[in-house]
Amino acid sequence: MEVGFLGLGIMGKAMAVNLLRNGFKVTVWNRTLSRCEELVEQGASMGSTPAEVVKKCKYIIAMLSDPPAALSVVFGKDGVLEQMCTGKGYIDMSTVDTVTSTKISEAIIEKGGRFLEAPVSGSKKPAEDGQLIILAAGDKSLYDEVMPSFDVMGKKAFFLGEVGNGAKMKLVVNMIMGSMITAFSEGLALADKSGLSQTTLLDVLELGAIANPMFKLKGPAMIQEKFPTAFPLKHQQKDMRLALALGDEVEVSMPVAAAANEAFKKGISLGLSDQDFSAVYQVVKESSAASKV
Numbered sequence: 167m168e169v170g171f172l173g174l175g176i177m178g179k180a181m182a183v184n185l186l187r188n189g190f191k192v193t194v195w196n197r198t199l200s201r202c203e204e205l206v207e208q209g210a211s212m213g214s215t216p217a218e219v220v221k222k223c224k225y226i227i228a229m230l231s232d233p234p235a236a237l238s239v240v241f242g243k244d245g246v247l248e249q250m251c252t253g254k255g256y257i258d259m260s261t262v263d264t265v266t267s268t269k270i271s272e273a274i275i276e277k278g279g280r281f282l283e284a285p286v287s288g289s290k291k292p293a294e295d296g297q298l299i300i301l302a303a304g305d306k307s308l309y310d311e312v313m314p315s316f317d318v319m320g321k322k323a324f325f326l327g328e329v330g331n332g333a334k335m336k337l338v339v340n341m342i343m344g345s346m347i348t349a350f351s352e353g354l355a356l357a358d359k360s361g362l363s364q365t366t367l368l369d370v371l372e373l374g375a376i377a378n379p380m381f382k383l384k385g386p387a388m389i390q391e392k393f394p395t396a397f398p399l400k401h402q403q404k405d406m407r408l409a410l411a412l413g414d415e416v417e418v419s420m421p422v423a424a425a426a427n428e429a430f431k432k433g434i435s436l437g438l439s440d441q442d443f444s445a446v447y448q449v450v451k452e453s454s455a456a457s458k459v
């Protein structure tokens with residue numbers, strides 16, 4: 167199977183490498199073109215624009231940072247739409263909102279193509295290991311056709327119906343995740359300031375009903391104040407913002423998520439955008455220090 171791949175950031179690079187390792191022919195493009203080189207060394211072809219990739223490939227996957235990036239790659243100069251036509255399928259795996267996804271879907275379909283949104287749950291390591299959870303919605307025939315690529319990139323794919331449902335599911339999941347890591351950070355800070363061992367806290371959490379892979383994975387590094395980037399804090403804040411907008415739209419009150427969003431916004435203002443989202447622990451610590459003054 168031959169696929170185009172647009173966007174070689176933390177996730178896109180790992181996903182494209184997996185496809186190559188599993189025998190897919192992959193043509194890559196990235197806004198910063200030099201990031202294609204590593205993939206080319208591993209056997210990928212390279213397109214110099216999104217339009218060039220679409221011209222060459224029947225199936226095109228995108229993994230881009232946010233709604234403006236997803237829109238500009240489709241609608242911009244030398245973008246996806248310039249070569250989109252009947253017979254081609256566009257699969258956007260970026261985390262965006264329903265409005266963005268619907269806009270892209272309508273434009274692709276108007277050109278005769280088929281569209282699937284397929285955001286993923288799981289971070290850098292699951293992407294490297296082909297263990298993502300794929301939350302797809304849109305054209306079912308396209309979903310069935312690209313399943314061999316989902317089998318390589320993920321451990322489970324869900325088909326959620328009409329366009330927008332994949333985006334919504336992803337935002338609900340990440341809203342919960344962002345609230346959890348913020349509460350976890352407060353717990354770590356509270357334990358420390360109360361004279362308790364944070365390592366013991368991790369052991370206690372691990373054995374109880376709120377044990378989860380995220381606390382286990384991130385906790386040991388967080389207590390050493392290390393935040394190696396798997397999921398950038400700026401993207402977690404984007405997801406909180408989009409989830410809160412969804413909450414407004416459907417009239418669900420989310421005070422916990424709103425408070426967590428404020429912590430991620432503060433993280434951005436403290437220069438933590440490109441650190442892992444677990445760096446929200448720094449925000450909690452900073453706020454505690456500030457409230458003492």
Ligand SMILES: NC(=O)C1=CN([C@@H]2O[C@H](COP(=O)(O)OP(=O)(O)OC[C@H]3O[C@@H](n4cnc5c(N)ncnc54)[C@H](OP(=O)(O)O)[C@@H]3O)[C@@H](O)[C@H]2O)C=CC1
Nearest residue numbers: 173174175176177197198230231235261289290396397401
């Ligand atoms: N990291 C993670 O753990 C996870 C991330 N996600 C989601 O996946 C998506 C990608 O995340 P991730 O790989 O971490 O992000 P990165 O920030 O590492 O990569 C972002 C990608 O988007 C490209 N990009 C940004 N702006 C534009 C633009 N205006 N036009 C064209 N390309 C652009 C970047 O290109 P360039 O190299 O030129 O900057 C890069 O290829 C996001 O939506 C994120 O929320 C989902 C699950 C897990």
Ligand SMILES: O=CC(=O)O
Nearest residue numbers: 286287288289397
């Ligand atoms: O979107 C981030 C993730 O870990 O999933």
